[in-house]
Amino acid sequence: MTTPLEGTRVLDLTMLYPGPLCTMILADFGAEVIKVEPPRTGDHARTFRFLFNQINRNKKSVALNLKDPGAQEAFRRLAGTADVVVEGFRPGTTARLGVDYETLKAINPRIIYCSISGFGQDGPYRDRPGHDINYLGIGGVLGLTKDKGGKTVVLGFEVADITSALNSVIAIQAALLAREKTGEGQFVDISMLDCAVFLLHNSIGPYLETGDEPLGNMLHTLPHYGIFETSDGEELAIGIAHEDWFWDSMCDALEMEDYKGLITVERAMRGQELTPLVAEAIRRRPLEEWMRILTDNDVPHAPLASIVEALDDPQVRHRNMVVEIKDQENTVKQLGSPYKLSDTPPRFASPPPRLGEQTDALLAEVGYGVGEIADLRESGAIA
DSSP states (O other): OOOTTTTOEEEEOOOSSHHHHHHHHHHHTTOEEEEEEOTTTOSGGGGSHHHHHHSOTTEEEEEBOTTSHHHHHHHHHHHTTOSEEEEOSOTTHHHHHTOSHHHHHHHOTTOEEEEEESSOSSSTTTTOOOOHHHHHHHTTSGGGOBOTTSOBOOOSSOHHHHHHHHHHHHHHHHHHHHHHHHSOOOEEEEEHHHHHHTTOHHHHHHHHHHOOOOOSOGGGGSTTEEEEEOTTSOEEEEEOOSOHHHHHHHHHHTTOGGGTTOOHHHHHHTHHHHHHHHHHHHTTSOHHHHHHHHHHTTOOEEEOOOHHHHHTOHHHHHTTOEEEEEOSSOEEEEEOOSOOOSSSOOOOOOOOOOTTTTHHHHHHHTTOOHHHHHHHHHHTSBO
């Protein structure tokens, strides 16, 4: 079966999280992804083996010391055969290494060059360091995540990292489609701060239209959208949005029939009155009983599962969200793919590569002889 990105070669200069996740998705859809790693350490995520193993399947590895002119030349030769380059350095770093977009474009005008950085390639913050929590803080996302006492809560996973990876995939594939029409590649500039701000549609819309200070996500003012404690001390997520019929169904389930018929605006305005009533009703029964009652009444609800419980959930297992990938030496369990395509599904072909596993083969492919490869290795340019 032909995969959507078969025949697409990607050079991956990224490390840790956003870039490798982006390129793994491309690899899942058939792209030949070549990780270009520092010879001694490799991708820094190799230190955190569990993270590395989750986001580097289906890839090859070449070990190049890009501070060495010989390795820079080797990379440029590889770039002459590539369709896409993905890098995650601070702005300006690739220019100092001689592997920036303008340099590679002169060699290969069809190259698509995606740079993933914290703040983008321009603007007053372009040279600042940062991590996920910083982008979420500046972007307004953390300001929306408060506990019951109004204290900001740090999210339990890397939101800006993941969304920048997904947005990079979208942008790269759009650039590949554009190249089919123009014959030319282009530069793709992905900012993790931009990706954080882009999450705020449902919270920021009223402010952009009226200029009034936003109060946060409207859903969180509703008495039926939140986390509630059951009689056995477990927690239950109720997720009714604007649907009046779900509110009426919940009223039946919670024995709050007197409140049926309230429309969304009324429920929002009476949130301080209604939320304690919902919480009090849910505290009367244990979680297992509520799961049955709410299911019978067609009310959107869910338990708060741990990671272990989530991966053992029958729906998650049915959707193959955990896969095993094997080669002659290793078996790696990984998260599967959320992309379910009927004719060209993602592939799970190989575990993450060993550092520099394909160095000699790939250099030979772009014209290096055995002696030249040995000289590069002797000089420390490759490993």
